[in-house]
Amino acid sequence: MSNKKQNILIIGAGLCGSLLALRLGQRGYNVTVFEMRPDLRTTDISAGRSINLAFSDRGIKAMKLVGIEDKVKELCIPMNGRMLHDKDGNTFLSNYSGKDYEFINSISRGELNGLLLTEAEKHDNVSIHFNKKCKSVDFEKTTALFQDYITKDEFVEDADCIIATDGAGSALRKSYYLAKKFLFSFSQDYLSYGYKELSFLPTKTGDYKTYKNALHIWPRSSFMLIALPNLDGSFTVTLFLSYDEGEYNFNNLTTPELVTEFFQKEFPDALEIMPNLVDDFFENPTAALGTVKCSPWHYKGNTLLMGDAAHAIVPFYGQGMNASFEDVVEFDKALDQHLDNWEQIFKAYEKNRKKDTDAIADLAIDNFHEMKGHVVNPIFQEKRKIEMALEKEFPKEYSSKYSLVTFNENVGYRQAMLTGRAQDKAILNMLTDGIISSQDDLKSLLEKVKVETEAILEDD
Ligand code: FAD
Numbered sequence: 533m534s535n536k537k538q539n540i541l542i543i544g545a546g547l548c549g550s551l552l553a554l555r556l557g558q559r560g561y562n563v564t565v566f567e568m569r570p571d572l573r574t575t576d577i578s579a580g581r582s583i584n585l586a587f588s589d590r591g592i593k594a595m596k597l598v599g600i601e602d603k604v605k606e607l608c609i610p611m612n613g614r615m616l617h618d619k620d621g622n623t624f625l626s627n628y629s630g631k632d633y634e635f636i637n638s639i640s641r642g643e644l645n646g647l648l649l650t651e652a653e654k655h656d657n658v659s660i661h662f663n664k665k666c667k668s669v670d671f672e673k674t675t676a677l678f679q680d681y682i683t684k685d686e687f688v689e690d691a692d693c694i695i696a697t698d699g700a701g702s703a704l705r706k707s708y709y710l711a712k713k714f715l716f717s718f719s720q721d722y723l724s725y726g727y728k729e730l731s732f733l734p735t736k737t738g739d740y741k742t743y744k745n746a747l748h749i750w751p752r753s754s755f756m757l758i759a760l761p762n763l764d765g766s767f768t769v770t771l772f773l774s775y776d777e778g779e780y781n782f783n784n785l786t787t788p789e790l791v792t793e794f795f796q797k798e799f800p801d802a803l804e805i806m807p808n809l810v811d812d813f814f815e816n817p818t819a820a821l822g823t824v825k826c827s828p829w830h831y832k833g834n835t836l837l838m839g840d841a842a843h844a845i846v847p848f849y850g851q852g853m854n855a856s857f858e859d860v861v862e863f864d865k866a867l868d869q870h871l872d873n874w875e876q877i878f879k880a881y882e883k884n885r886k887k888d889t890d891a892i893a894d895l896a897i898d899n900f901h902e903m904k905g906h907v908v909n910p911i912f913q914e915k916r917k918i919e920m921a922l923e924k925e926f927p928k929e930y931s932s933k934y935s936l937v938t939f940n941e942n943v944g945y946r947q948a949m950l951t952g953r954a955q956d957k958a959i960l961n962m963l964t965d966g967i968i969s970s971q972d973d974l975k976s977l978l979e980k981v982k983v984e985t986e987a988i989l990e991d992d
Contacts, residue, residue, distance in 0.1 A: 537562065538561055538562065538692040538693070539561075539562045539564065539691045539692050540556055540561050540562065540563050540564070540691060540692065540693055540694075540695060541564050541565075541566070541676060541689055541690075541691035541693070541694045541695070542556075542563060542564070542565040542566075542694075542695050542696075542697060543565075543566055543666045543669075543676060543694065543695070543696045543697065543698045543702075543703065543704060544565075544566075544567060544568075544666075544696065544697040544698030544699060544702075544839075544841070545565045545566075545567035545645075545649060545660055545662075545697075546567075546645060546697060546698075546699055546839070546840075547641070547644065547645055547648070547839070547853050547856055547857065548697040548838055548839030548840070548841075548853075548856035548857065548859060548860065549565060549567070549695075549697030549698070549839070550565075550645060550648035550649045550652055550660075551594060551598065551648050551856075551857055551860050552695065552697055552838065552860050552863070553565045553652040553658050553660065554598050554648055554651050554652035554655070554658070555597065555598055555860055555863075555864055556658075557652055557655035557657055557658035558598060558655065559864075559867065560657065561657065562657050563652075563655075563657060563658045563659070564658075564659050564661070564689070564691070565652075565658070565659070565660040565661065566661050566664040566666060566676075566678055566689070567660065567661070567662050567663075567664065568663070568664065568665035568666070568681065568698075569662065569663070570662050570663055571649070571662045572642055572645060572646055572649075573646040573649060573650070582641060582729070582768070582770070582847070583640065583641060583642070583729060583762070583768040584638050584639060584640050584641060584760045584761075584762055584768045585638070585639055585641055585644075585760075585850065585853050586611070586636045586637070586638065586639075586747065586760065586850030587604075587608060587636065587637045587638070587639040587644070587853065587854065588636045588637065588850065588851075588854055588938045588939065589854075589938065589939050589940070589941040590851070590854040590855065590857065590858040590861075590941045591853060591854040591857045591858075592604075592941070593857075593858070593861060593941045594857035594858060594860055594861050595857075597860070597861055597864060598651065600647065600648075600651055603647060603651075604639070604644065604647065607639050607640060607643045607644060607647070607763070608637035608638070608639050609637060609638045609639075609744065609745065609761045609762075609763065610635045610636075610637055610745055611628075611635060611636050611637065611638055611745055611746050611747045611760070611761070612625075612627055612628065612635045612745050612746060613625050613626050613627035613628050613635075613746055613747075614626045614628070614746065614747050614748075614749050615742075615743055615746035615747070615748045615749070616749055616750075616751065617748060617749070617750045617799070617801055617802070619752075619797075619798065619800070620800075621800060621801035623743075625743075625746060626913075626916060627920060628934060628935075628938065628939075629920070629923055629931075629932070629934070629935050629939060630919070630920035630921060630922065630923030630924035630925075630927075631923050631924065631927050631935075631939075634935060634938075634939045636747070636850065636938060638747070638760040638761050638762070640762060640763065641853075643763075663680060663681040663682050664678045664679070664680055664681070665678060665679050665681060665703075666678055666696075666698060666703040666704070667679055667686070667703060668703060668706070668707050669694060669696070669703060669704045669707040669835060670707075671694075671704070671707060671708065671711070671713075671831040671832075671834050671835040672713075672831075672834070673690070674690055674691060674692070674693065674694055674834040674835065675688050675689065675690040675691075676688070676689050676690075676691075676694055676703075676704075692874070693833060693834060693835065693836065693874045694834065694835045694836075695835070695836045695837075695838055696835065696836070696837050696838070696841045697838050697839045697840075697841055697856075698841050699839070699840045699841055699844070700822070700824055700840045700841070700844035702837060702840075702841035702842075704835055704837060704841065705718070705824075705826060705837055705841055705842075708826075708831065714828075714831065716826065716827075716828070717825075717826060717827050718824075718825075718826040719823075719824070719825050719826070720822055720823070720824050721822055721823045722820055722821065722822040723820075723821045723822065723846060723900070724774055724775055724776070724777065725755075725772055725773060725774050725775070725821055725900075726772075726773065726775055726782050726818045726819060726820055726821065727770050727771065727772050727773075727818070727819055727821060727847075728770070728771045728773075728782070728813065728816055728817070728818045728819070729768060729769070729770055729812075729816050730768075730769040730770070730771060730806065730808075730809060730812040730813065730816065731766055731767065731768060731769055731806075731808065731812055732759060732766060732767040732769055732802075732805050732806060733766050733808060734764060734765025734766050735765070738764070738765045739765055740761060740765050740767070741767070741805040742759070742767070742805065744761050745761075747759075747760055747850075748760075748767070749903060750798070750799045750802060751903060751904050752798055752904065753904060754774065754777070754778050754904065755771070755772060755773040755774065755778065755780075755798075755904060756771075756772050756903060756904040757769060757770070757771050757772075757798075757799050757802060758770050758772070758903075759802075769802070769806070772821075772900075772904065773785075775818075780794040780798075782818050785813070788810040788813075788814070791809065791810055791813050791814075792809065792810065795809060821846045821847070822844065822846070823844065823845055823846055823893050823896070823897065824840070824842075824843060824844040825843060825890060825893060826842065826843075827882075827886060828882060829842045829878070829882045829886070830875075830878035830879070830882060832874075832875050833873050833874030833875030833876075833877075833878060834874070836878050836881075838856070838859045838860070838863065839856035839859055840852060840856060842859070842889065843855070843886075843889035843890075843892075843893060845889075845892060845893045845896045846893075846896045846897060846900060847896070848896050848897070848899040848900040848902075848903055849892065849895055849896040849899045849937060849938075850938075851892050851895075851896060851937065851938075851945075852896075855888075855889060855892050855945070858888075858941075859885065859889075862881060862884060862885050863881050865884075866878075866880045866881040866884070887944070887946045888944045888945040888946050889945070890946070891944075891945040891946040891948070891949040892937070892945040892949075894949065895933075895937060895945065895948075895949050895952075911960065911963055911964070914963055914969070914970055915956070915959045915960055915963060917970040918959060918963075918968070918970050918977060918981075919932040919955075919959070921970065921974055921977075922974065922977065922978055922981070923935065925974045925978075926974070926978055929978065930978060930981075932952065932955065933948065933949075933951070933952020933953065933955060933956055934952075936948035936951060936952050937949075937952065950989065950992070951985070951989070954985045954988040954989045954992065955981065955985050957988050958981055958984035958985045958987075958988055959981055959984075961984065962980060962981075962984060967980065968980055968981075
């Protein structure tokens with residue numbers, strides 16, 4: 533919109549909200565942000581869920597939009613592939629792509645969030661207020677009710693429009709749901725799995741205890757352990773496990789002896805470098821994993837949901853944050869369309885965006901099954917071999933589903949899902965039927981995969 537004097541209120545200064553504040557500040561809007569937690573740059577609090585995250589090309593594109601990609605790069609540790617660990621402690625590195633220049637990064641949530649807040653606050657037209665929790669939103673009046681955590685005082689803020697980036701438990705989304713004033717659809721699906729964060733501490737000399745430049749995975753079919761490196765030499769380790777199924781689960785791992793026994797049996801090489809396991813296990817919370825879908829994201833031109841508030845997903849594609857950052861890129865494009873009012877902008881944004889966030893939500897569930905089990909299945913490994921060879925030999929002509937989602941930031945998630953799934957099906961079918969093998973000539977392999985993929989896409 534051309535009137536930059538518009539007052540925009542943002543609820544939540546997490547990853548999405550702080551990037552949005554920065555971008556809208558750059559565009560000249562008056563931006564006020566209210567965040568319920570203390571300022572994570574000056575208070576020793578965990579930045580929320582997951583200490584570190586996989587950060588990839590869609591997120592990088594957003595950092596380029598606001599001109600801070602060099603600063604963000606300093607926070608990144610490249611991870612070239614998955615380092616798989618079997619029960620005997622053998623490891624196998626499976627690169628994410630056949631193209632050497634394609635890799636993902638491990639990044640600290642707190643550092644990245646802090647940088648975005650600092651960059652946003654450089655703009656005089658952006659103000660960020662901490663310890664202010666939004667209790668509800670009156671989306672007819674475009675006002676929000678807040679409570680100050682310290683004084684306990686309540687106050688109401690109004691704005692020309694309100695954008696809620698307050699995460700998976702969004703107060704605005706609850707207000708939509710509770711008011712029943714319009715046809716608001718909402719679904720929340722939990723996995724029967726939870727997660728718990730653990731750690732590998734650095735060595736006494738500050739070095740990494742295992743290979744630094746990989747995302748480590750201990751896939752065990754019905755559960756798994758993963759580890760991502762941090763800049764201080766430690767790794768954040770996450771256990772994904774059922775709450776109540778299987779021999780070991782979160783409900784029955786109740787004593788130090790049982791936890792140690794479980795790790796000894798399933799993750800012996802990890803246990804060797806986790807003298808802190810029992811303390812971590814009993815000090816750190818177990819948290820749930822779920823997918824939130826809803827629509828519409830906006831009410832007239834008054835209010836809008838973005839980031840996890842609109843579309844929380846399970847973490848198995850490493851895309852929740854990247855998708856939330858991409859929201860800001862797509863919203864920025866809607867603003868560029870010079871539409872006349874907020875309602876038109878919100879409508880255009882949601883119409884273009886929702887299909888893609890629905891797709892990444894579904895892909896993230898698929899990847900849960902892939903990571904905990906399929907990665908060690910021989911036919912899956914043969915498919916990976918073929919795809920890596922095709923990507924290496926024909927970098928412009930072939931990208932696997934993982935690459936399309938993670939490294940092809942100009943292909944929407946929905947398109948990546950459709951093409952990627954068809955390719956997967958094509959290769960697996962032809963491998964099962966003995967039509968192709970990883971020993972075949974690559975040119976003829978590429979042709980066969982393309983033809984079969986096209987046929988599957990046409991059938992679907
Ligand atoms: P959030 O980061 O949740 O931020 C919301 C903000 O709003 C917070 O600061 C919160 O304090 C504030 N807030 C909440 N309620 C209120 C209120 N009522 N009033 C005021 N403020 C409020 N994504 C990746 O891309 N890669 C990964 O590797 C990855 N790993 C993950 C691992 C785990 C275990 C989990 C759970 C998630 C992972 N994600 C990952 C997803 C990622 O964390 C989210 O998608 C991302 O944080 C979404 O950003 P957001 O700003 O929308 O929400």
